[in-house]
Amino acid sequence: MVEERKHSLSPSAWNRYETCPRMYWLSRQGLPKKTGMAASLGTAVHASIEDLLQIDLSGREPAESNWLLQEGDTVLRKRWEEEKQLFHETPRHPTWKEEKYSEAQKQQKGAINMLLDHVGIQGLAYERVTVALWKKIQSLVIAVEGELVTKDGQLMGRLDLLLANVDDEGNLTGWLVADLKTGKPPQGKLKPEVNRQLRMYRDILLSNNEKAPPVQAQGWYTATSSKWDAVGENVLEAAYEAWDATQPSDTPLDPTPGQSSCGGFCDWKAWCPHWWTWRHENKSLHRGDFADGVVLIHQYDEGRSTATVEECVPRNELGEIESTGEMRTVRFDGRGKESLEALLDAGHQGPLFLGSAMMNRDIWRVGPWCDVLPWAPIPDSGRP
Template identity: 45%
Template sequence: MPNSTYQFQFELLNQEVSNDAANEPNRGKATYQKSSRRVHTLIDLYQGHLRHIPRYHSMVLTVATHPPRNGEGLEMEIEDRNNLHQLSPSSWNRFEECPRKYWLSRQGLPRKASMPASMGTAIHNSLEDLCNVDLSGMGAEEENWLPSSAREALEKNWEIEKELFLNTQRRPRWKSELFPKALDGLFGSLRVLLRKAQLAETDLSRVSIGHWKKVLEIVIETESTLVSECGRLMGRLDLLISNSEGGSESWIVADLKTGKPPRGELNENVRRQLLLYRDILKQNRPNHPTVHAEGWYSANQSVHQAKGPPILEEALEAWEGMMPTKEPLEPTPSETSCSFCEWKAWCPSWWNARMDGNLTPGGMFRDEVTLLIRFDEESGAALFERAPPIGNSGDLTKSDHRFGAILKDRALEKMRKMKSSGFEGHLFLGSARVDGKVMHLGDWSEILPWSPLLSSVTHQIQ
């Protein structure tokens, strides 16, 4: 194995640390086990170096690996790259939607797991596994192997994602009943890839080993990290394939989409993501042929090409505006930016906009900032009082607006824990289901302390 460098991100939660690296506070050692797409690490860093790093703080490490000697495990030299500020498509989209949302996403706050994201990751990783499958010992004419291999790959990745999901503090219920939908999504992705290899077979059981080898001939890379020459822009493409339609070779940067397909033009966020991938790839490989960027939607096997001029200069301008700051960036509350924002418990701006009438309350599911008045731990019955804002800093006051609620499952467990801990502050209620004058909170809901964040806890001078 040649010398390699990996760059990856992880969260410091409650790692056990020791003083083994006392003389090198910024360096340490790690051992790793590498699968087709993951580098699993066991970090051993000097405790004094971690002393001032807040819980849930994200670090980016550059890891240089050396070839093993005599069957020994690989050693890694680890350099703390905590100060590295990079723009990714997702962070750029958050910044464009609402600079405050982006700023909050960079503060090391606990992230929320979602079933669509976990399902999408399982499908992505399963497709990658199938693009790296070992076909040795299988005859070219052998059929009826792909559906079972796809199911096996998805079952493995489904369990991996389930474990990560269930170990996440902020999460709804894991929906095992969505596995058939995920399998359909994987099958849809495979059919798009077969079409790109000019194989029109839609019955996956009839795809032979010879057919699949033809597919693999067009696959250049899977799950590849892209980083611009300046190091400021990055992304993660799903597939890079070659295309010879029309008689001349071209490359296709493909991003697999497991969500709802567009009816017309690509969503601007998706278009920007694909163009960024396209342009970083072209910068990294100056001898490239023509490069196209496409979104592949597994739900209906549709392919949508992203078209547009070079976007790297625009991305670098955004990077400048996204530099880490101690003070929060300006909020731009709107239905689009606030509807599915996961940082509302730390953002007073959306609540001000809601109380000012600039945001609608929502339909069947609503978010509230409240004070708990009464709570029956046995039945889960509760009485809340809405807490309107005073000013723009998250301070709250009393009101005459009270409503009853029924808590069950994880919402009930969370409220019991908060009561037993002696918590008496204001609460953010997320995704409370409205039923007449009563709200219902369960596995789909969130109950969090109202904790407006008005100054960065992770900011460092760059």
């Protein structure tokens, strides 16, 4: 059992457990981590907004304007470079896309728009934001990038912004949990898992502060500068039930094979035999684009970056392979090529897991976004 720290449950871990308990269990086993461009971009934008809200403006003229965009770009560039380094240090990562920086700038501006809206300002050009106006926004900030933890330490989450809600006279009327989201905005209402995440933040705050004012929780979607309210009953009782069900164990939790787990994106398929069996049984193994598979390498042409591979199917529920004789040509490029060659240089022999490969074609493609990993399924009995 790898997990030795005190057991706690976050909203993202809760969602993972509900999708598939085995997926959750694997995520806690110290397996090689994976990151992506969207996550790094989001973290850089989040951190840059937190920096702007904590910037020291003392000694500057209240009427000074035409400063915000320059300061914003300075902190964003700093955070961008930090994220780039962490990205490349993460064992499993695709190609870094420097051209995404312009998108990060747009997302940062979207967050600034919502902060201005919080003090009743809409449509103001960034160049006209004065030091005095930004100080007014700062005066309503209670906390940035804080860790929310229940008093018993069992439930936790990462708080982006905790802001004061005030009336026209400046009197406190409540607290606002604002969670910055750089992903796709909702269609009509928040997704259930996001709504529950925000309610969990709200409810932890209320449980820790008996004399707290009314607490509102919102998802702030930076792409469209739109705010979405979380609504619903207290979720802590259900969260504690999930905490109890996710206690650390040497024995893997049961899988829940299905379209949302085995058929979707999961970072831990190279260590789980059940998605493979599920795919094989419903005849979708090695079919389609952004598909996963298990293969044996028969020949690799480094000059052409192509390999001859043999499709494998499950021999049993342990994840042992059975050769099929079905041969495929696969072209590797970018990080996919680098990962394969690193494994071959290290002397790897045996089956490989190919994640998110383009298989709906005569010549498969394993590109920069793909996983190329040793096939090492952990059986239901746990690690040897």
